[in-house]
Amino acid sequence: MRAISRSTLPSAAVAAMLLGGTVAVRGQAPPRNPVSEGTRNGQWPSYTGDVRGSRYSPLDQIDARNFNDLEIAWRFKTDSLGTRPEYKLEGTPLMVNGVLYATAGTRRAVVALDPATGELLWVHGEHEGARAANAPRQLSGRGLAYWTDGTEERILYVTPGYRLIALDAKNGVPIPTFGQNGAVDLKREIDQDIDLVNGEIGVQSAPVVAKDVVLVGAAFREGFTPKTHKNNKGYVRGFDVRTGKRLWIFHTIPTPGEFGHDTWLNGSAEENGNTGVWTQITVDEDLGLVYLPVESPTNDFYGGHRPGNNLFGETLVCVDLRTGQRKWHFQLVHHPLWDHDISSAPILADITVDGRPIKAVAQPSKQGFVYVFDRVTGKPVWPIEERPVEKGDVPGEWYSPTQPIPTKPPAYNRNGVLPEYLIDFTPALRAEALELTRKFKFGPIYTPPVASKVDGPIATLTLATASGGTNWPGASYDPETHIVYASACDACLTRLGLVPPPSKDISDMNYVHGFAGQPFRISRGPGENAGADAAPPPAERPGGGGGSAFVFNVQGLPLIRPPYGTISAISLDKGTIVWQVAHGETPDVVRNHPLLKDLKIPRTGQADSVGTLVTRTLVIAGDSQFTTTVDRPRGAMLRAYDKTNGKEVGAVYLPAPQSGSPMTYLLNGKQYIVVAVSGGPYSGEYLAFSLPAESARPGGAAAESR
Amino acid sequence: MNVRAAGLAILGVAAIGGIGSAVRAQEPTRSVWDGVYTEAQAKRGEAVYRQSCASCHGVALEGIETAGPLTGARFTSNWNGVTVGDLLERVRVSMPHDRPGTLSRQQTADVLAYVFSFNRFPAGKVELARQTELLKLIKFEATKPARN
Numbered sequence: 001m002r003a004i005s006r007s008t009l010p011s012a013a014v015a016a017m018l019l020g021g022t023v024a025v026r027g028q029a030p031p032r033n034p035v036s037e038g039t040r041n042g043q044w045p046s047y048t049g050d051v052r053g054s055r056y057s058p059l060d061q062i063d064a065r066n067f068n069d070l071e072i073a074w075r076f077k078t079d080s081l082g083t084r085p086e087y088k089l090e091g092t093p094l095m096v097n098g099v100l101y102a103t104a105g106t107r108r109a110v111v112a113l114d115p116a117t118g119e120l121l122w123v124h125g126e127h128e129g130a131r132a133a134n135a136p137r138q139l140s141g142r143g144l145a146y147w148t149d150g151t152e153e154r155i156l157y158v159t160p161g162y163r164l165i166a167l168d169a170k171n172g173v174p175i176p177t178f179g180q181n182g183a184v185d186l187k188r189e190i191d192q193d194i195d196l197v198n199g200e201i202g203v204q205s206a207p208v209v210a211k212d213v214v215l216v217g218a219a220f221r222e223g224f225t226p227k228t229h230k231n232n233k234g235y236v237r238g239f240d241v242r243t244g245k246r247l248w249i250f251h252t253i254p255t256p257g258e259f260g261h262d263t264w265l266n267g268s269a270e271e272n273g274n275t276g277v278w279t280q281i282t283v284d285e286d287l288g289l290v291y292l293p294v295e296s297p298t299n300d301f302y303g304g305h306r307p308g309n310n311l312f313g314e315t316l317v318c319v320d321l322r323t324g325q326r327k328w329h330f331q332l333v334h335h336p337l338w339d340h341d342i343s344s345a346p347i348l349a350d351i352t353v354d355g356r357p358i359k360a361v362a363q364p365s366k367q368g369f370v371y372v373f374d375r376v377t378g379k380p381v382w383p384i385e386e387r388p389v390e391k392g393d394v395p396g397e398w399y400s401p402t403q404p405i406p407t408k409p410p411a412y413n414r415n416g417v418l419p420e421y422l423i424d425f426t427p428a429l430r431a432e433a434l435e436l437t438r439k440f441k442f443g444p445i446y447t448p449p450v451a452s453k454v455d456g457p458i459a460t461l462t463l464a465t466a467s468g469g470t471n472w473p474g475a476s477y478d479p480e481t482h483i484v485y486a487s488a489c490d491a492c493l494t495r496l497g498l499v500p501p502p503s504k505d506i507s508d509m510n511y512v513h514g515f516a517g518q519p520f521r522i523s524r525g526p527g528e529n530a531g532a533d534a535a536p537p538p539a540e541r542p543g544g545g546g547g548s549a550f551v552f553n554v555q556g557l558p559l560i561r562p563p564y565g566t567i568s569a570i571s572l573d574k575g576t577i578v579w580q581v582a583h584g585e586t587p588d589v590v591r592n593h594p595l596l597k598d599l600k601i602p603r604t605g606q607a608d609s610v611g612t613l614v615t616r617t618l619v620i621a622g623d624s625q626f627t628t629t630v631d632r633p634r635g636a637m638l639r640a641y642d643k644t645n646g647k648e649v650g651a652v653y654l655p656a657p658q659s660g661s662p663m664t665y666l667l668n669g670k671q672y673i674v675v676a677v678s679g680g681p682y683s684g685e686y687l688a689f690s691l692p693a694e695s696a697r698p699g700g701a702a703a704e705s706r
Numbered sequence: 707m708n709v710r711a712a713g714l715a716i717l718g719v720a721a722i723g724g725i726g727s728a729v730r731a732q733e734p735t736r737s738v739w740d741g742v743y744t745e746a747q748a749k750r751g752e753a754v755y756r757q758s759c760a761s762c763h764g765v766a767l768e769g770i771e772t773a774g775p776l777t778g779a780r781f782t783s784n785w786n787g788v789t790v791g792d793l794l795e796r797v798r799v800s801m802p803h804d805r806p807g808t809l810s811r812q813q814t815a816d817v818l819a820y821v822f823s824f825n826r827f828p829a830g831k832v833e834l835a836r837q838t839e840l841l842k843l844i845k846f847e848a849t850k851p852a853r854n
Contacts, residue, residue, distance in 0.1 A: 519765045553778040587783035589848040634787040681792040
């Protein structure tokens with residue numbers, strides 16, 4: 001039997017298909033509030049497992065002894081959920097009350113699957129036309145949210161065109177009493193005028209639902225070369241989960257009279273935008289507090305149009321769940337110039353420091369610092385010192401004389417670039433790297449960007465900025481041991497050079513990202529409408545293709561020495577790094593390079609931030625890149641580490657790299673791990689692993705409360 | 707020499723030999739180190755690249771946060787071991803990101819030639835074909851194979 005329904009939304013056609021009749025579900029009886037109970041009962045009801053940013057499950061059926069026995073239980077290919085296959089599947093599914101829910105495909109469809117078999121139960125897609133085609137953040141997104149009042153169950157997600165959709169979890173049909181026929185237009189009631197079709201705003205993260213409030217942030221195009229500093233503003237809102245009514249809005253750029261407005265000098269709060277919350281929001285349901293990780297203001301690397309500290313740019317803000325009123329805030333970077341968006345979910349951690357229990361919030365970062373605060377008061381658990389930083393000389397720029405540096409825990413990845421970070425496999429390679437970087441500026445964290453000059457400095461070399469450290473996949477937190485497990489890119493190099501845009505039509509900013517002597521280009525996010533602001537013909541083409549001025553690697557090898565990527569275990573009780581391992585197989589080009597064939601190079605890890613999952617005994621994460629080894633065909637590995645010491649205790653083959661963060665659940669006594677894989681020529685697929693009957697220890701499935 | 711014509715001529719010969727089934731059964735016989743494109747083709751590809759690819763992947767092919775690099779270890783390692791046919795298909799199906807399917811097969815092959823040129827794979831005398839099946843006979847290898 002097949003049911004198809006269509007809504008009468010003015011700007012969108014909605015189709016929901018119910019496959020195979022009623023979805024009578026299976027497994028456990030519905031707990032009172034699965035979202036509040038988090039993963040305790042073997043479910044995974046929120047994007048990060050709970051709404052506290054943990055990515056933790058107490059399940060222990062899969063452990064060090066049997067991880068290598070894992071087999072693929074089912075696979076779900078996402079190709080047909082859109083007009084073309086997707087190669088960047090980033091979602092993490094939910095599993096509640098015996099149904100698995102996920103976003104998938106180029107349409108960002110929602111699917112409900114049987115978590116035992118992967119069978120499709122229903123699918124829902126929104127056809128938004130030009131509105132979606134113009135959206136700054138397209139593709140399948142990171143996930144969705146679940147809500148129940150004990151009888152009704154809903155699934156909520158945000159479309160590429162920035163509409164909040166509420167579906168009946170039983171059949172995927174939009175809830176007619178939510179918003180307008182199941183949808184809230186997020187471009188409305190946002191305290192600024194945004195064109196419904198062409199206006200630049202969207203979000204790819206999963207909404208969060210806590211205590212009947214839906215929390216939604218905002219994202220924009222890449223902030224390297226924006227067309228205008230008067231970009232839209234990324235306010236955060238809370239909505240009533242029953243009706244879709246807006247409950248509150250938090251102005252991440254304060255309006256006149258609001259706290260922090262005076263941190264934008266010369267009236268610049270009105271003249272600048274971005275400053276959204278594009279990553280996951282975290283909630284303490286008991287305290288009724290929400291933790292907002294705010295990104296950079298316009299633009300990422302030049303702030304001459306926004307003198308001042310620019311609250312709440314790159315600030316962790318705590319607001320009231322019911323009202324959105326600010327309780328406290330801490331700005332991680334004053335007057336942001338390095339694209340240090342707070343990029344992942346804040347983590348709620350009940351820790352014990354020097355015998356004193358603290359309700360803490362811990363924020364992993366691109367910088368490689370974990371910033372730890374008392375989450376009630378906002379006071380740092382360990383001192384965060386304002387230290388002097390270098391003042392730059394980019395014309396028109398405003399510089400903060402100091403930046404906050406945590407005294408504990410130590411940074412878990414390199415931030416800043418020093419000559420000793422360059423490749424050092426052989427003296428010749430190192431010499432080549434030094435020559436290649438001769439005209440670049442080195443320095444520690446918060447070394448400012450430069451106005452690019454052909455004779456140097458061309459740019460400031462940075463690690464741990466745009467794509468370094470811990471990015472959107474975030475970290476995991478173990479509530480048993482009070483340890484954060486954070487993956488980090490330790491070799492993601494970004495060159496911070498600034499050039500004036502070629503014309504005011506390209507950008508009205510004085511400076512945007514670019515390099516002197518190289519053709520200017522506009523940086524775009526996925527899916528930006530090329531017709532709207534197509535790049536001009538290049539004015540000059542020095543060097544041409546293959547010119548040495550462009551190539552920024554050494555004999556095809558990374559410029560930065562290993563490790564390229566790591567996982568670190570960081571104790572929040574002690575403020576120390578407990579262990580750190582290189583994560584990911586050594587890339588083929590390093591393993592097979594003729595110049596390195598006589599060297600024994602320890603595993604380098606891979607230059608990416610990947611999502612981790614922590615269980616009762618293991619930390620689990622997949623490789624982020626393809627490799628081919630003598631033992632196995634081209635592919636990647638899903639790895640398990642002993643969470644006490646970082647020792648790799650198992651690894652199973654993936655046909656493509658992990659591209660979304662793994663999750664786990666228990667169903668009918670069996671533990672499953674689901675992970676999104678995609679990349680290269682391999683289109684998006686959710687893979688579910690479980691143990692063969694002979695490997696699963698009887699009674700070993702340890703959901704705590706029964 | 708008209709390299710395009712030469713490419714077609716080779717194609718023609720292959721077609722006469724019953725290319726359909728034969729190709730499918732074949733393993734890659736050449737690699738990107740064997741001079742599989744021409745400099746003129748790379749030049750054409752550069753123009754297409756600048757127009758349709760550079761805004762996300764950069765004029766230096768280094769990528770930005772949301773668009774991967776098309777040069778360096780990250781790129782060559784990640785594609786190591788696939789065929790150029792796989793690479794063409796991926797580009798053809800999903801690129802340019804905002805307007806997939808708007809480049810012709812010839813333009814796509816030209817862009818690949820430019821990417822190969824940028825990554826210093828050697829140019830040769832015959833152009834890179836635009837047919838996926840033929841490109842499946844060419845392997846992408848990150849490092850130069852040690853043969854002969």
